[in-house]
Amino acid sequence: MSTALVWLRRDLRLFDHAALFHALKHHDCVIPVFIFDRDILDPLPRADRRVAFIHATLAELKAELVACASELVVRHGQPTTAIPALAREFGATAVYANRDYEPAAIARDAEVAARLAALEIGFETFKDQVIFEQDEIRTKTGGMYSVFTPYKRAWLAKLDDFYVRAYPVRQYAHRLALLPPQPWPSLSELGFEPDEAPALPAGCSGGETLFNDFCTRLDRYHETRDFPGIKGPSYLSVHLRFGTVSIRELAAHAWRQGGAGAETWLSELCWRDFYQQILWHRPDVAGHAFRPEYDALPFPNDPALFAAWCEGRTGYPIVDAAMRQLNRTGYMHNRLRMIVASFLVKDLLVDWRWGERYFAEKLLDFDLAANNGGWQWAASTGCDAQPYFRIFNPVTQSEKFDPDGRFIRRYCRELSALGPDAIHAPWLAHPIGLREAGVRLGTDYPWPVVDHAKQRELALALFKRSGH
Numbered sequence: 001m002s003t004a005l006v007w008l009r010r011d012l013r014l015f016d017h018a019a020l021f022h023a024l025k026h027h028d029c030v031i032p033v034f035i036f037d038r039d040i041l042d043p044l045p046r047a048d049r050r051v052a053f054i055h056a057t058l059a060e061l062k063a064e065l066v067a068c069a070s071e072l073v074v075r076h077g078q079p080t081t082a083i084p085a086l087a088r089e090f091g092a093t094a095v096y097a098n099r100d101y102e103p104a105a106i107a108r109d110a111e112v113a114a115r116l117a118a119l120e121i122g123f124e125t126f127k128d129q130v131i132f133e134q135d136e137i138r139t140k141t142g143g144m145y146s147v148f149t150p151y152k153r154a155w156l157a158k159l160d161d162f163y164v165r166a167y168p169v170r171q172y173a174h175r176l177a178l179l180p181p182q183p184w185p186s187l188s189e190l191g192f193e194p195d196e197a198p199a200l201p202a203g204c205s206g207g208e209t210l211f212n213d214f215c216t217r218l219d220r221y222h223e224t225r226d227f228p229g230i231k232g233p234s235y236l237s238v239h240l241r242f243g244t245v246s247i248r249e250l251a252a253h254a255w256r257q258g259g260a261g262a263e264t265w266l267s268e269l270c271w272r273d274f275y276q277q278i279l280w281h282r283p284d285v286a287g288h289a290f291r292p293e294y295d296a297l298p299f300p301n302d303p304a305l306f307a308a309w310c311e312g313r314t315g316y317p318i319v320d321a322a323m324r325q326l327n328r329t330g331y332m333h334n335r336l337r338m339i340v341a342s343f344l345v346k347d348l349l350v351d352w353r354w355g356e357r358y359f360a361e362k363l364l365d366f367d368l369a370a371n372n373g374g375w376q377w378a379a380s381t382g383c384d385a386q387p388y389f390r391i392f393n394p395v396t397q398s399e400k401f402d403p404d405g406r407f408i409r410r411y412c413r414e415l416s417a418l419g420p421d422a423i424h425a426p427w428l429a430h431p432i433g434l435r436e437a438g439v440r441l442g443t444d445y446p447w448p449v450v451d452h453a454k455q456r457e458l459a460l461a462l463f464k465r466s467g468h
Contacts, residue, residue, distance in 0.1 A: 005033050080111045228401065326359075
């Protein structure tokens, strides 16, 4: 009887799972395993929401396996030693996993594969977290796409039923290993604190609930997605990040439903693949500008301005509300991510890498490829056809996408009594109106830390001085 391990990583589900399907199909006994990776976890703050989300998700997955008379095997350590040790412990002849495209993960998997090979144990990996991976979408000359629009055309042209077909895991579920109860570490035993007020439901049940709800709103997605004060997004980004939903199921639904809302959402799913293929082709973008000529722009990098941005006290309400949402919940609306990124780089003149690192620490749905791609897009250092003089005006963005100030009032409560004519730029409001709303600038709410018009000119000059 042959035994295989399935190493779960960013694919925390038991349905439509490529590695699990192939392991079950080719082996008599399959054991799902998860490693709480100390190389990733040890540097994190002790109240990291992502660890709490993963722990809750794994608890649900463990219960599902126990209901099948199987178990989830969990360890806390370094995967490079833990996976070979588990393979020896259970007498596995192979380890199956779904591919990860981040540079550190690629290096980790190469080391695991080498250590397994030394034990004469196979290591098989599969595509699972994207529709098209690596160089499956290529230009006519065989190269990578560096601009999204032509990539999207090629992506849509190649999309068919084969690429969104689900893996029928259930028909082989009887091959899951019959195991006795396995140790289950608590969050505190892992060194972490629980998330007292989770912003989004965890586990596959949480992903299913959010997806079902979004399906009722999908037809209007193209009209609602940019407005943070209303329920427009799918809120599935964290579930896509940790694989508690299937990208194939989501893409198939949007592709088959059609219509403006579904087409817009399918385009957003395509962006995920685009940034993953950029990272795979150009791993140097992790830490460096996609365009090398912009890698050493002379940003002043004022630490006081950066701190004001991080803490949501820049004096620009839409920016401050967005940052407070991030700090409080671990989530930020996508339109707001663009606004605050542009503001940090082109108003505060702070290197995009500072903001990228802050998002990496705070975002529940942090994904290296998407986070890096988004920041470089905002900073005009990435793979984008628009030139560097695209600079968002935070006031006009606020007026356009939060016209009534509903979102601002939710997170900047000190401004809640201001009307829509004043809430976007309180420093321009009439003193009587401020007094009646109980707002004292400089005391209750800060004056703007910079003047947007002046900073815009400084940002343009910074790029021009660099000779670009």
